[in-house]
Amino acid sequence: MTQAPSGTGRQGGRTDIPQAAAVLTTDRGPDRGAPGRRERPVERELHPYGPAEPADGLVHEGGTPAAPHPHPHPHPHPHPHPATNPRPDRSPRPGTGRHGTAEQSEQSEQSEQENGYAMERTRRYTIESLDTGLRLIQLFLAHDRLTVSEAAALLSVGRSTAHRVLSTLEGRGFAVRDSSGRGYAAGPELVRLGLPAGFGAAARRRLGAVLDEAARRTGETVQSAALVGDQIIVMDGRESPHPVRATLELGRTRPAHATAGGKLLLSSLTEEQVRALFPGEELPGYTSATLTTRSALLAELALVRSRGYAVSRGESVPGLHTVAVPLAGSSRRDRLALVASGPADRGEDGVLLRRAEELRRSVVLLDVT
Known part of the structure; x- marks a missing residue:
C-alpha cells in the first residue's frame, strides 16, 4: 500500500484514510503520528490571483481638442479664422453675423x-x-x-x-x-471570489446535529462540503469509529469533478456555468477512475440531477468510495453537500445507495431544529 503523509496513522487500533492525501493505509504501516482533526487555513488552498490588469476604456478628464477647419468660414460675414478664434465656432461673438444678437450670445453661454x-x-x-x-x-x-x-x-x-x-x-x-x-x-x-456560507459558528451549530446523526446512521466519516470555483472545501464533519476510516481534514479542498460532493454541487449549476468553470474539454485525472473529459462530466451531472445523489468510486482517492446528497442552501453561496466516505470494501454500489438514503434521513433534522 502507498505510504500516507505525516499526520495520519494508528492509534488505539484505528487507521486513518486521509481523504485529501488520496491514500489508504493499514494497521501494518509505520507509526505516522496521532490521527485526528486538523484545521487548515482556507487561504492555503484557494487559488490566489495575480495583479489586476490595467483597466481599458476609462473616461479621462479633458480630451483631444478638435482640429481647426482647413478652410475659411463659409459665412459671408467677417469672422476670425477658427484657428485663431478663442471661442468655439458654435458660439458666435456678440454683435457679429446673422445670429450675433445679445440674446443669442446669452443662449450660447448657457x-x-x-x-x-x-x-x-x-x-x-x-x-x-x-x-x-x-x-x-x-x-x-x-x-x-x-x-x-x-x-x-x-x-x-x-x-x-x-x-x-x-x-x-x-x-x-x-x-x-x-x-x-x-x-x-x-x-x-x-x-471564486465568494467564500461559501457555513464557516460561521452559528451555521456549524445548526448543522452539527445532522452530522452527528449521519455519522451514527452510516458508521462512516461524514462531512459537509461547499463549492468554491472548481473545488470543494470541507466545512465540518465527524470521523468514523472504524479502525480503517477516512480522515476528516477541515478546510481542505479537493477537485469538484473527482468527488461525490463536488459532482452533487456542480449538478445544481447550469450547463453554461459548468462549461465556464471547466473551459477546456480535458480535465485533470487523479486516478484511473477519474472523469477526464468535460463531456463525461456533463453526462454524469445529468445522471446526478435525475437520481438526487452523487457517488465517487475511487475517483480522487484510490480505494475510497463516497456518496453525497444535498444538505442545505437554496442558492450557490449557501448550498452544501452531505458526504459519507469509506473504504471500497465497505462501499459497494448497494451499500452506497442505502447510505444515500441514510444521509437523506439525517438531513430531515434541519426541518425540526
Whole structure:
C-alpha cells in the first residue's frame, strides 16, 4: 500500500484514510503520528490571483481638442479664422453675423455651461457605473439567475444600463448567459471570489446535529462540503469509529469533478456555468477512475440531477468510495453537500445507495431544529 503523509496513522487500533492525501493505509504501516482533526487555513488552498490588469476604456478628464477647419468660414460675414478664434465656432461673438444678437450670445453661454455640466455628469457616471456593477454583483449572491429586466428593476436603472453592465461582467468572467440567451448567472470569476456560507459558528451549530446523526446512521466519516470555483472545501464533519476510516481534514479542498460532493454541487449549476468553470474539454485525472473529459462530466451531472445523489468510486482517492446528497442552501453561496466516505470494501454500489438514503434521513433534522 502507498505510504500516507505525516499526520495520519494508528492509534488505539484505528487507521486513518486521509481523504485529501488520496491514500489508504493499514494497521501494518509505520507509526505516522496521532490521527485526528486538523484545521487548515482556507487561504492555503484557494487559488490566489495575480495583479489586476490595467483597466481599458476609462473616461479621462479633458480630451483631444478638435482640429481647426482647413478652410475659411463659409459665412459671408467677417469672422476670425477658427484657428485663431478663442471661442468655439458654435458660439458666435456678440454683435457679429446673422445670429450675433445679445440674446443669442446669452443662449450660447448657457449652452457652454450645460456642456460643462454634461462633462461633469460624465465624470460622475464613471463612478456610478462602477457602483452599479458592484450592486449587480451583490444581486448574484442571492439570485441564481437574472434577466436584464429583473436586474434593471432591482437596481432602479434603465434596461440599457443593466444590459451594458451585465455584458461588461460577462466579458470579464463575472457573469455567464444561460441557454435561453436572456438570463445571466454568476460566472467563474465571481464564484471564486465568494467564500461559501457555513464557516460561521452559528451555521456549524445548526448543522452539527445532522452530522452527528449521519455519522451514527452510516458508521462512516461524514462531512459537509461547499463549492468554491472548481473545488470543494470541507466545512465540518465527524470521523468514523472504524479502525480503517477516512480522515476528516477541515478546510481542505479537493477537485469538484473527482468527488461525490463536488459532482452533487456542480449538478445544481447550469450547463453554461459548468462549461465556464471547466473551459477546456480535458480535465485533470487523479486516478484511473477519474472523469477526464468535460463531456463525461456533463453526462454524469445529468445522471446526478435525475437520481438526487452523487457517488465517487475511487475517483480522487484510490480505494475510497463516497456518496453525497444535498444538505442545505437554496442558492450557490449557501448550498452544501452531505458526504459519507469509506473504504471500497465497505462501499459497494448497494451499500452506497442505502447510505444515500441514510444521509437523506439525517438531513430531515434541519426541518425540526
